[in-house]
Amino acid sequence: xxxxxxxxxxxxxxxxxxxxxxxxxxxxxxxxxxxxxxxxxxxxxxxxxxxxxxxxxxxxxxxxxxxxxxxxxxxxxxxxxxxxxxxxxxxxxxxxxxxxxxxxxxxxxxxxxxxxxxxxxxxxxxxxxxxxxxxxxxxxxxxxxxxxxxxxxxxxxxxxxxxxxxxxxxxxxxxxxxxxxxxxxxxxxxxxxxxxxxxxxxxxxxxxxxxxxxxxxxxxxxxxxxxxxxxxxxxxxxxxxxxxxxxxxxxxxxxxxxxxxxxxxxxxxxxxxxxxxxxxxxxxxxxxxxxxxxxxxxxxxxxxxxxxxxxxxxxxxxxxxxxxxxxxxxxxxxxxxxxxxxxxxxxxxxxxxxxxxxxxxxxxxxxxxxxxxxxxxxxxxxxxxxxxxxxxxxxxxxxxxxxxxxxxxxxxxxxxxx
Numbered sequence: 001x002x003x004x005x006x007x008x009x010x011x012x013x014x015x016x017x018x019x020x021x022x023x024x025x026x027x028x029x030x031x032x033x034x035x036x037x038x039x040x041x042x043x044x045x046x047x048x049x050x051x052x053x054x055x056x057x058x059x060x061x062x063x064x065x066x067x068x069x070x071x072x073x074x075x076x077x078x079x080x081x082x083x084x085x086x087x088x089x090x091x092x093x094x095x096x097x098x099x100x101x102x103x104x105x106x107x108x109x110x111x112x113x114x115x116x117x118x119x120x121x122x123x124x125x126x127x128x129x130x131x132x133x134x135x136x137x138x139x140x141x142x143x144x145x146x147x148x149x150x151x152x153x154x155x156x157x158x159x160x161x162x163x164x165x166x167x168x169x170x171x172x173x174x175x176x177x178x179x180x181x182x183x184x185x186x187x188x189x190x191x192x193x194x195x196x197x198x199x200x201x202x203x204x205x206x207x208x209x210x211x212x213x214x215x216x217x218x219x220x221x222x223x224x225x226x227x228x229x230x231x232x233x234x235x236x237x238x239x240x241x242x243x244x245x246x247x248x249x250x251x252x253x254x255x256x257x258x259x260x261x262x263x264x265x266x267x268x269x270x271x272x273x274x275x276x277x278x279x280x281x282x283x284x285x286x287x288x289x290x291x292x293x294x295x296x297x298x299x300x301x302x303x304x305x306x307x308x309x310x311x312x313x314x315x316x317x318x319x320x321x322x323x324x325x326x327x328x329x330x331x332x333x334x335x336x337x338x339x340x341x342x343x344x345x346x347x348x349x350x351x352x353x354x355x356x357x358x359x360x361x362x363x364x365x366x367x368x369x370x371x372x373x374x375x376x377x378x379x380x381x382x383x384x385x386x387x388x389x390x391x392x393x394x395x396x397x398x399x400x401x402x403x404x405x406x407x408x409x410x411x412x413x414x415x416x417x418x
Contacts (some may be wrong), residue, residue, distance in 0.1 A: 006143050008184040012079060012116075013147025015086045015177035018170055021239075022264030025049040025246040027166055028102065030159050030257045033250075036096045039376060042247050044099055047371035048106045049243040053364025056357035060210070062115035071123050072188065076181045077082070078115045083177025087107035090170040095278035114357065121337065121353050123187070135284065138276040141333055143255045147176075149269035152261050159257025166257075172233045219357050224343040224352065226407055227289065228359055234296060234400025235363045237393035240371030241303055244389055247375060248310050252387060255315075263322045271326030272333070279331035288339035291410035295335060296401040298328035303397055309392040336360075 017023060025045045032041050047054075065074070087106040092098035151173060158166045218225045245264060249255040255263075283291050302324035309317030336356075344352040375389040 004187045005140055005184075008079070008180040008187070009140050010143040010147045011180035011183070012082075012174045013144035014151045015173040015180070016113060016144070017148035017151035017265070018089070018155060018173045019048075019051070019086055019106050019113070020148055020265060021049040021052050021147075021242050022246070023155060023261055024051075024106055025243060026257055026260045026264065027155060027159065028099070029246050029250050031094075031164065031166060032096075032099050032102075035094070036099055038251075040099070041321050042243075042376065043369065043372055044103060045246050046243040046368035047103055049246065050364040050368035051107050051241050052113070053239055053367075055107065055112075055114040055361065055362050056117075056364065057114075058111050059114050059118040059352045059357035059361070065115070071119055072185065075116060075119050075123065075187075076184045078112055078119065079181035079184060080178055082109055082112040082116060082179065083174045085112055086177060087171055087174025089201050090167050090174075092167065094384040095163055096195065106253050106257045113362075117337075118350075118353065118357065122350055135277070135280045138280040139364030141337075142273040142276055145269045145333075147238070147271045148268050152265040152269070153258075154257035156261030156266070159261070194263060213351060214355055214358060217351060218313075221343060223289075223407075223411075224340075226357075226403075227292075227339075227343070228355065230400045230403030230407065231292075231356075232359055232363060232400075233403065234299075236367040237303070237396030237398075237400065238299060239363055239367040239404050240393040240396070241390070242307070243368045244371050244393065245306060245310070246376055247372070248387060252310060253313060253315060263318055264325075267319070267418060268326035268329050269320040271323060272330040275327050275330035276334070279334055282331075283334050283338070287411070288335060288342040289404065289407045291331075292335055292339070292404040293401075295328070295331035296397075296404055298331065300394075300398050303390070303394045304326055307387070307394055310390060311387040375407050 018027070025048050028048050029041060029045050032044070036044075062078075085105055085108045088108075089102055092101040092105070155166055157167055158169065213267065218228065242264065246260065249260045249263070279295065282294065302321045305317050305321030305324060309315065309321060340352040340356045341349050371389065371392060374392055375386050378389055379386040
């Protein structure tokens with residue numbers, strides 16, 4: 001199954017790369033500059049950069065939709081719909097109205113991608129045992145990440161040559177996604193007949209993810225509740241960072257589109273394959289709390305470099321920051337996709353994932369606009385003080401990292417909690 005999944009996810013990575021937070025934010029910032037007011041463009045940047053997280057609010061609905069259905073068929077359909085949504089962005093007119101169409105298409109594509117990730121989690125849990133899951137899935141993630149990085153690099157180059165032409169890349173990405181959906185139909189789920197029989201027996205009413213189940217899981221599982229709290233602080237800072245950096249790179253440092261995408265997308269994603277195996281070995285050795293208490297500090301260090309680099313206009317500091325983002329994201333990807341399994345009892349992994357992704361969606365809805373409002377308020381009061389806004393995501397990420405360390409220490413003192 002691993003061999004059959006590699007090419008579809010690599011091709012989907014090329015479609016996903018153009019609606020990935022950092023890349024699409026730069027495309028919006030550069031593509032619509034001068035067509036609408038700078039403040040409107042900046043908040044549009046915040047929306048599209050947060051769209052990957054925002055769309056996760058819909059994940060519980062996708063989980064319920066997949067209940068009792070063959071997972072591969074559902075996934076292939078979602079992949080095809082996602083590819084079509086990505087292709088619609090190419091049709092946005094080069095005018096102020098095109099910004100609204102672009103925002104709608106990006107959000108729709110990310111909502112569909114949230115469904116893909118939700119259903120995919122069940123496929124991976126069924127196909128790959130826990131002791132090798134991180135290593136196997138990390139290789140699939142690497143293939144997808146390389147696709148994202150390659151199409152992002154191409155987009156950055158086109159932005160600097162002819163910014164208005166970059167949108168036609170979306171048609172190419174859509175074709176790649178449709179091919180991926182076709183190829184994915186050859187994938188099978190191990191013992192899926194048992195899974196479907198069990199779901200048919202308990203029915204949707206019992207197993208469906210809902211708001212009441214969301215509250216029940218957080219109320220009854222104190223350890224998972226604490227993990228979600230610190231994850232919310234950590235993730236909010238991460239989501240704020242991207243939108244602020246796109247605006248600061250353009251308005252304060254006057255960086256071109258290619259350099260921005262290199263810093264925010266290409267360098268981190270190309271480095272992920274180098275660091276994923278090491279993070280996977282660490283993940284496979286212990287509980288997610290132990291893992292997060294170490295992995296999270298890479299992002300803290302990255303934001304320190306980026307914040308100082310932007311404040312001092314020292315562009316050379318941005319590159320070690322981009323490298324550390326790659327180190328951090330390589331580990332965070334595994335933690336985000338698989339970490340909930342260490343809290344969930346048998347048969348409840350999808351429900352715990354539903355809680356996780358729903359809270360991620362809430363962060364995506366709130367954090368990027370709040371971070372951009374902080375930036376806009378600062379430049380309104382002090383025109384050259386926008387870089388100070390970076391202290392907010394830095395503080396949130398650091399608080400989350402300290403929270404994971406606190407959980408780790410408590411778990412070591414009382415192992416029964418994990």
